[in-house]
Amino acid sequence: MLIEVQGVTKTFVSRGGEQVVALAETTLDVQQGEFLTLIGPSGCGKSTLLRMLAGLVEPTSGRIVWQGTAPARGSEVGFVFQEPVLLPWLSVLDNVRFPLDTFGVDRRAGDEAARQTLELVGLKDFARALPKELSGGMKQRAAIARALVYKPRLVLMDEPFSALDLLTRDRMNDELLAIRAEVGATIVFVTHSVEEAAYLSDRVAVMSARPGQIRTIHTIDLPAPRGEAVKDLPAFHAWLSQLRRDLR
Amino acid sequence: MRHIFFLAAFLVLWSLALVVFQVPAYLVPSPQQLLAKAWFLLTRADLLTHTAVTLLEILLGYAIGCLVGMAAALLFHRAPLVEDILSPLIVFIQTAPKIAIAPLLLLWLGLDMTPKVVLVAIVTFFPVMSAMLSALRSMPEHLDVLARTLRMSTLQRIWRIELPQSLPLLFSGLKVGATLAVTAAVIGELMGTRAGLGYLLALGQETADTQLVLVSVLVLSLLGYLVYLAILALERRLLRWHDSATP
Ligand SMILES: Nc1ncnc2c1ncn2[C@@H]1O[C@H](COP(=O)(O)OP(=O)(O)O)[C@@H](O)[C@H]1O
Numbered sequence: 328m329l330i331e332v333q334g335v336t337k338t339f340v341s342r343g344g345e346q347v348v349a350l351a352e353t354t355l356d357v358q359q360g361e362f363l364t365l366i367g368p369s370g371c372g373k374s375t376l377l378r379m380l381a382g383l384v385e386p387t388s389g390r391i392v393w394q395g396t397a398p399a400r401g402s403e404v405g406f407v408f409q410e411p412v413l414l415p416w417l418s419v420l421d422n423v424r425f426p427l428d429t430f431g432v433d434r435r436a437g438d439e440a441a442r443q444t445l446e447l448v449g450l451k452d453f454a455r456a457l458p459k460e461l462s463g464g465m466k467q468r469a470a471i472a473r474a475l476v477y478k479p480r481l482v483l484m485d486e487p488f489s490a491l492d493l494l495t496r497d498r499m500n501d502e503l504l505a506i507r508a509e510v511g512a513t514i515v516f517v518t519h520s521v522e523e524a525a526y527l528s529d530r531v532a533v534m535s536a537r538p539g540q541i542r543t544i545h546t547i548d549l550p551a552p553r554g555e556a557v558k559d560l561p562a563f564h565a566w567l568s569q570l571r572r573d574l575r
Numbered sequence: 576m577r578h579i580f581f582l583a584a585f586l587v588l589w590s591l592a593l594v595v596f597q598v599p600a601y602l603v604p605s606p607q608q609l610l611a612k613a614w615f616l617l618t619r620a621d622l623l624t625h626t627a628v629t630l631l632e633i634l635l636g637y638a639i640g641c642l643v644g645m646a647a648a649l650l651f652h653r654a655p656l657v658e659d660i661l662s663p664l665i666v667f668i669q670t671a672p673k674i675a676i677a678p679l680l681l682l683w684l685g686l687d688m689t690p691k692v693v694l695v696a697i698v699t700f701f702p703v704m705s706a707m708l709s710a711l712r713s714m715p716e717h718l719d720v721l722a723r724t725l726r727m728s729t730l731q732r733i734w735r736i737e738l739p740q741s742l743p744l745l746f747s748g749l750k751v752g753a754t755l756a757v758t759a760a761v762i763g764e765l766m767g768t769r770a771g772l773g774y775l776l777a778l779g780q781e782t783a784d785t786q787l788v789l790v791s792v793l794v795l796s797l798l799g800y801l802v803y804l805a806i807l808a809l810e811r812r813l814l815r816w817h818d819s820a821t822p
């Protein structure tokens with residue numbers, strides 16, 4: 328086990344003073360090395376849960392307990408956002424090396440690690456390019472490389488592919504599986520898409536809105552390694568129907 | 576190339592107009608007379624020294640105004656309370672006509688370069704500060720989340736995210752500041768000085784030396800133009816990554 332989410336809730340107080348329950352009491356564990364997906368209608372608290380896992384937002388009540396030491400440094404959690412957040416004034420290589428520079432890793436070692444990670448996400452030839460010269464999918468790959476470059480214990484991905492067209496999205500899903508097989512990171516992933524959830528995940532937590540809460544957690548028993556062929560299996564389609572039912 | 580053609584045409588028209596309308600030379604000199612005067616001032620008088628004095632006032636005051644303006648924006652962005660406390664003073668200094676502040680500064684700070692440098696810094700400060708502040712206030716939220724995810728220190732944030740992110744807007748403030756800076760230096764000098772192009776202007780006026788005044792004005796606009804070009808060049812260099820950048 329990597330993280331235990333113990334009875335965590337989050338209530339925001341709006342400007343007008345009313346309270347918004349973003350997340351009702353939630354208990355969940357994140358296993359070491361697993362691919363866990365959160366799926367649910369918008370506004371059910373997925374991003375809030377992710378931010379609490381990243382330590383960006385404090386729970387209103389409950390605790391988030393890390394196995395071993397809690398992440399005091401920034402290098403324990405990688406975050407990939409819906410929009411690829413690249414720094415437009417830095418080259419792709421410099422963007423990927425950015426966290427390492429921040430942590431004080433020396434330039435030579437940083438460049439080496441950044442190049443390796445760029446190769447992993449298939450952007451080796453674009454190291455010197457500026458973000459504005461990349462397509463949406465390539466930008467998101469660069470953002471993923473930046474989240475992986477310092478080998479964080481936990482990678483959080485908040486609807487990372489939802490801004491991409493369907494074809495690109497399918498390709499990115501396969502690339503994400505390949506990357507994950509290579510680095511073996513623990514991933515908590517948020518999506519709206521049942522296909523994406525069933526295809527990528529070891530486990531899927533289905534959430535419901537108002538109040539935001541985890542309704543059920545499924546272990547997706549599809550064969551590994553996943554690939555296009557999995558999408559033809561009856562079991563895959565059974566999972567899609569199951570998840571759709573849960574979301575209704 | 577086109578510029579040179581227009582300049583030549585302008586000079587020819589100027590010379591012709593003087594002949595056609597029979598303008599006396601003490602009111603408007605011909606281009607040749609002006610050139611001769613400029614050459615004389617350059618070689619026999621201290622035109623270069625006076626220019627250097629004014630340029631130094633501009634550069635020093637501009638640098639101080641820019642640095643203080645940027646620092647103030649970074650401070651106000653983090654501590655809105657400080658901005659609330661200081662804003663009446665800042666608005667007062669900003670809205671008071673600079674010509675009215677100049678004598679005050681001269682009374683307090685003497686006749687040498689200091690009051691001019693301060694005046695230049697004051698007029699530069701405001702556009703730079705407000706451009707930087709609006710850049711910081713329009714910073715995308717996701718950059719903040721990135722910085723917090725990486726647990727960046729305040730200094731790292733400022734240096735590695737906020738400054739570069741602010742550059743495109745900041746440069747609009749830097750350009751406005753530059754044009755104001757040249758004007759402020761001259762205003763300061765006209766109020767009283769022993770050196771500088773403003774001194775030459777005043778001297779030319781007192782001695783009814785139109786040529787001296789004109790040469791001073793030309794050198795001043797040349798200075799302003801060069802400062803502006805330098806900022807453009809810097810912008811082009813630093814903002815290659817930005818959409819507005821010329822390729
Ligand atoms: N910083 C905040 N302040 C106030 N309300 C918030 C804030 N963040 C999220 N919320 C509210 O909490 C609820 C859950 O938001 P979020 O976690 O973003 O949902 P999701 O990511 O599942 O769409 C929403 O109703 C949202 O309006």
Ligand SMILES: [Mg+2]
Binds near residue numbers: 375485
């Ligand atoms: Mg969300």
